[in-house]
Amino acid sequence: MNSDKITKYVLFVTSFIILIVTGGMLYSLIQGSLPSFHTFGWKFIISPEWNPTKGNEHYGALAFILGTIYTSVLALLVALPMAFSTSLIVAEYFRNSWFANVVSTCVDLLAGIPSVIFGLWGFYALRPFIVHIGLTQQGFGVFTAGIVLAMMIIPYAASLSNSVIMMVPNELKEAAYSLGATRLEVIWNVILPNARSGITASYILAFGRALGETMAVTMLIGNANIVPKGLFSMGNTMASVIANEFGEANGLHLSSLIALGLILFVITALINAAGKYIIKKFA
């Protein structure tokens, strides 16, 4: 065998590693969660009761699935206008100016702040404020977690939107302006229809991020194993309950936490695949 063939072979064989890692993850998650699914069956997903007390053990994921969805949807709704606005500033209104530079640098910085620091800031700055204006008694809950989560996903939603908006052909915009359209009309009737799929994909990917965020949510959601009853109710997400209860879990409890991990893995993988699929079709 000559050296070229060996090199090609090395490149090819190394690529197996990522297959093995990802396949092994799925395998281990399924393997680890089997005891829980054996005991509870489909009830694991539709039951809202989660009781780790020895002797009375019962595990159902519904409260955490709903908690995850509530916080992530709220985060997306809050992040959407913010991310869209920064994208418009960077890619349209102030394109290539110092101000656009400042905005995009700040968004990049936002992406670099670790999750645990967002959690701290939420705990020590946002939570007292929420208590102060009387929204909730203690400031923990879906609302607080969702707001901080929104700050964390703005960069993910904005970065792709920026490049998509920049890619809208100038001729189209100029044509609209020459007909007497205002900026708003150009954004609404030219940019949005052209960039729609890319912008949608960026929000889908940001949503996927929100589903799996752990530390900030754990510090702010209140850690109550209940189905959230409203915007200001406490709750728990799949990620936060894993982080909270992992330390003292074993047996069926551990298996149920791994099952939560499996559900989270599958949901985020599907959402990511959907986002990437839209981008691919768009490009």
Next chain:
Amino acid sequence: MDTSIFQRGKTETKSAHLVRSWKNKIFFSVVLLFALITISIVFLIIGTLVAKGYRQINWSFFTQVAPDTFDAMMANASGRLIPGGILNGITGSIFLVAIASILAIPIGVIIGIFLYENPHKRYANLIRDIADVLQGVPSIVIGLIVYLWVVVSVTKGYSALAGSVALAIMMLPLIIRSTEESMKMVPESLKEAAVALGTPYYKVILRVLIPSSFSGLITGILLAVSRVLGETAPLLLTTLGNSSVNWNLSKPISAVPLLIWQFYNDPNMVNMIWSSSLFLMAFVLILNILSKWIAAKKSIQ
């Protein structure tokens, strides 16, 4: 087509025009407001860290390990600064990230080159998609899996190795994709020239592809490092933390984000939270700026 424009009087069209221009202005103001709010979040967070954290940053902060809760309580009661620092966290973070880099960088770069060399093959597309899936996996799930793989099976307990593996898995997709992207920037003619001279394939990779895309590679690696430096959730499940400095792969180890989490859970340590967060934030920011700077220098050439 709006034909009413021909029937209306001149004043009416003027008012319609006014409505449109006002809508335009209001929309712009709203967009600007939202963007300013977004920017201010960054300044608010960094401002809070600096204002509350600078007091504890001193020599012992970098040279001593984290204090126990009793010492901190005594210091708080007498109004002194909390003794001790985050040396165990700093050394732990460096150790974890170094081992993770040793694991992830060679594999990531090789897979990245593989993807670059086979841009449209079906198998390469599959690998690319799997890297994307891996990038989207929540960090806590990676922690769970590495717990099952390393903590339970290999080291039989929380360990630095487990944490490094978790961080390496998180770095891998980032390095793969950034390697592929920076290789794409290398002019095709450069490669062709090397091949025409009869250079062996591995030498083309080592002497042409990697050196000419080096700044792109470094940028990607620095971004990957700065991303995993702040990770807390997977470390909670794999390395647990350690109150002393540890250089042993099979023993539990601390990290700066883990220390922040411990300080957060201990009411006596409140002041330490902010200084260690400030330190972590500064470290991550410097890495980010450094990678941007390298990337910018490349684009000038």
